[in-house]
Amino acid sequence: MSGVTKSAVETSGQIESKPTGAIGPVAGVHCHDFLSVCDLAPGLIESVFETAAAYKADPSAYAGVLAGKSVVMLFEKPSLRTHVTFDIGLTRLGAHVLYLDHSKQRLGEREAVKDYARNLERWADAVVARVFNHSVLLEMADNATIPIVNALSDVEHPCQALADLFTIQERLGTLKGKKIAYVGDGNNVCHSLMLCSAMMGVDVTVISPKGFEPQYAVVREAVRLAEQSGATVRISNTLEAIGGHDAVYTDAWVSMGQAHQAGLRKDSFVGFQIDEEVMQRASRGIGAGAIFMHCLPAHRGEEVIDAVIDSDYSVVYDQAENRMHVQNALMMLLLGGANA
Incomplete structure (x- = not known):
């Protein structure tokens, strides 16, 4: 996939960009x-x-x-x-x-x-x-x-993003000012989540291995939208960026049509699994603790462990139900x- 350029990911993980108008998927x-x-x-x-x-x-x-x-x-x-x-x-x-x-x-x-x-x-x-x-x-x-x-x-999975933001609002209240961390492949789900979050005033941090970041055109558009809503967009290549987030979101490492890349992808994503320790780190400074999100289907034991996806703070089935609504x-x- 086309990822962000090297210069787009700074040490702090903060993406800086000037408004450039409609680009990428919204052109x-x-x-x-x-x-x-x-x-x-x-x-x-x-x-x-x-x-x-x-x-x-x-x-x-x-x-x-x-x-x-x-x-x-x-x-x-x-x-x-x-x-x-x-x-x-x-x-x-x-x-x-x-x-x-x-x-x-x-x-x-x-x-x-x-x-x-x-x-x-x-x-x-x-x-x-x-x-x-x-x-x-x-x-x-x-x-x-x-x-x-x-x-x-x-490029996008916009219906999923609507269900995701609706679920966050349903579970945590007003969207503006909430913070979400997406850990995993910078794919279609990530793209729509970034754009929708930025539009609705939700701070979004995307954490992906190098080479698997979201498309730079989408990052730039998300930054432009965030500038209008008062939100922030950050891109990082390390789980050290986790902390103080209301929600942690992940997706499968190998999606449909990527079976031929399975070995490379699984090797690249080692260290990006969501386990209980990651959720605890994400919850730092969040009184009620972070919720866990996944668009499904999940590859249990890969991007997430059973103890997390089956926990009380997991909202994956709420997300699935809310797709219909x-x-x-x-x-x-x-x-x-x-x-x-």
């Missing part, structure tokens, strides 16, 4: 699509969270609000949480959901992405796509008049089913 933002967390302004994210909380408290109040709407799900990658939460969530809202499995034939191979998008817009009200290449989402959005929702790409709120916003 060419589509106002009615959700391809990046940056497609929603902070105020809209707050509204989505309010609707998600209301839906979670009383799902029956929203039954049928998307009746008559049809949503196509295009998945090039297998999924548990994303597939189930979108399918069941939209069904509970009254929408019709059609799942198209593209795991054996990627979008664009049999038919041009442009043609695919222009056909779907004639039949469906929205498309939820989980793809290998973010460029596919951009091309679909450029050629369709219906909302395109990013259910995961190689924030996605329902998002889809109501995009499809006009609620005043989110």
Whole structure:
């Protein structure tokens, strides 16, 4: 992957950058699509969270609000949480959901992405796509008049980030001023978490082995957003940066499509495992102690030990549950089913 440049990671771990405008994954933002967390302004994210909380408290109040709407799900990658939460969530809202499995034939191979998008817009009200290449989402959005929702790409996983921040708010209260440490691969989950945290005033520290940092374009954009919200963004290559954090987040060392790099990655990430000692260090100065977060699936015994992921301070299953609630709120916003 493309990591940050050597000059971007200073001894202190603090990234310094001047505002440079929309870059990386947020360039060419589509106002009615959700391809990046940056497609929603902070105020809209707050509204989505309010609707998600209301839906979670009383799902029956929203039954049928998307009746008559049809949503196509295009998945090039297998999924548990994303597939189930979108399918069941939209069904509970009254929408019709059609799942198209593209795991054996990627979008664009049999038919041009442009043609695919222009056909779907004639039949469906929205498309939820989980793809290998973010460029596919951009091309679909450029050629369709219906909302395109990013259910995961190689650049971002924005629905996960919404669920993550909603979970932190639910568990710890007001987001602004909270501190989160992400330990692991600077991947799509990391990118969206950084951007969303920066937007919402959450201080974020990313701790990755050298060569596995988040993309520099994303770091720069996160810094720009943090300057607006009053948050901070730090990048470090050592767990010594852990301390005084409200939440510790990690992800798998080897993701889908990276099996050929498994040996290199596991060797590189030795020393970045989240165990009880790391959680104790993270909790320094935090009265209630840090919570543990993971987007799942977890490789137990690698990036995290059982004693942490199964602990009382682990919120991984809350994150998974909240995927459905924030996605329902998002889809109501995009499809006009609620005043989110």
